Amino acid sequence: MKRSSDALAEHSAALAQRVAxxxxxxxxxxxxxxxxxAPDADLVSLIDEVGTLAHLVDALAARLSGEFAARSSxxxxxxxxxxxxxRSAAAAVAAITLMPVGRAADWCSVGQELAVRRTLAGExxxxxHPGV
Numbered sequence: 420m421k422r423s424s425d426a427l428a429e430h431s432a433a434l435a436q437r438v439a440x441x442x443x444x445x446x447x448x449x450x451x452x453x454x455x456x457a458p459d460a461d462l463v464s465l466i467d468e469v470g471t472l473a474h475l476v477d478a479l480a481a482r483l484s485g486e487f488a489a490r491s492s493x494x495x496x497x498x499x500x501x502x503x504x505x506r507s508a509a510a511a512v513a514a515i516t517l518m519p520v521g522r523a524a525d526w527c528s529v530g531q532e533l534a535v536r537r538t539l540a541g542e543x544x545x546x547x548h549p550g551v
Contacts, residue, residue: 485530
């Protein structure tokens with residue numbers, strides 16, 4: 420199974436290449452001019468690729484934010500968010516990424532739900548969401 424970070428790199432490169440191809444056809448035009456002059460099929464294709472990238476970014480961000488939240492837990496001796504001067508993992512992620520706290524909180528909660536579960540003895544448990 421391919422990692423979401425690998426898929427993100429591949430899709431990013433494909434999008435960058437396609438935009439570069441369209442820009443070279445436009446003789447150094449700005450991105451706005453390239454988009455405005457793109458045929459409908461290319462515009463649809465670019466939107467589709469951007470949507471895929473957005474989903475991949477959210478998947479990776481959720482995993483990272485879930486770990487950030489785990490390291491910011493009250494159960495940790497020195498919570499990461501607190502060391503960064505924030506009151507919660509979501510607030511810290513929001514401050515780092517310059518995004519609304521609500522979206523950062525979504526990333527943190529989804530990431531925590533997807534994290535590897537463990538018994539009290541530290542043994543791994545089956546995933547709560549095996550289809551994800």
